[in-house]
Amino acid sequence: MNSLQQKLQGRRGASILLALMFFLICAAIGAIVLTAAFSNAGRMSHMRDDQTAHLSVSSAAKLVRAELADMQFVGEYAEVTDEYTGVVDTITDTFALDTTVSAATSLTDLVKEMAKDIYDGTASAPITGTFTITPNSTVMELKPVEVALTMSTTYSLTAELSIANDLRYAMTLTVPANTNKQQPVNEWKDVPVLDPMTLIEEIHIMHYVTKTTTITFGAADKITISKTGGS
């Protein structure tokens, strides 16, 4: 400490001090330049993981959009009322995918189950179904994507897609739905009915009512995909 003080207060040259100062400046600049270079190189490894996850989710979103676009379900209900006895019989009660528009897959089956619950009135709140899309390519870098599909009481769908336990790359797909309830078709027919007591054939007026409901999901250009994750 004394020698340093002597040196500072001495009347002799300062070459070493200046040289040491130059050394410190060089070391600081070098450290900054190297740190920046390493940080730039380290960014690459994260970019690859990020893009793999992003491509996995966006590919799954496009697949779900392609599967759901233009999907159509037709619900048919027909009943007959014997105007004489008042007895009502259900003739038809079906709810099916219109296979002339889209082919049946496990995804259409899932949507059909959810839509049928709403169509039947057994569900009064939005219904959620979940599924996983797993790429079967062993050579491509793609991850399985989890999808939560929620159907509102108006049949519109919202699909939330994400990598398992990682919401950074989450995407949301919104599918509008259009419900078309046709005017009930009423028809009256005179039908001969055998009275079980008298075994005499009587003519009863039968009132036939047919109701058709068509649920159509939006075309691909009406389905929006938005990024909801943080990354």
Add this chain to the structure above:
Amino acid sequence: MKKLLCKRGETLTETLVAILVVALSAAMLAAMVTAAVNINLKANAAVDAFYAELSAAELGSVMPPAAGTVTVTITSTAHSAISGGTVGVTYYGADTNSLAAYEKAP
């Protein structure tokens, strides 16, 4: 300031040591900058390759596109009666083991 304006000299040893320190500092800085430039060049090459892969995956430029499937597994317990299945897709990527994307097969 007084020290810097001082007109008195110093020993030859001190001067030599100072020159040595300055030379070593300059050499060290040059080595560090060279290493940083090399690291940056490698990183830039990796970034270029990465974006080429990404473009191939996003624009579907693989030749020819690889046909494949994805498996859909229904996981909600309320719909466990629905069996899963596979969907035909087309995989896009620059090469195997590269970034890839897929879309529903036409």
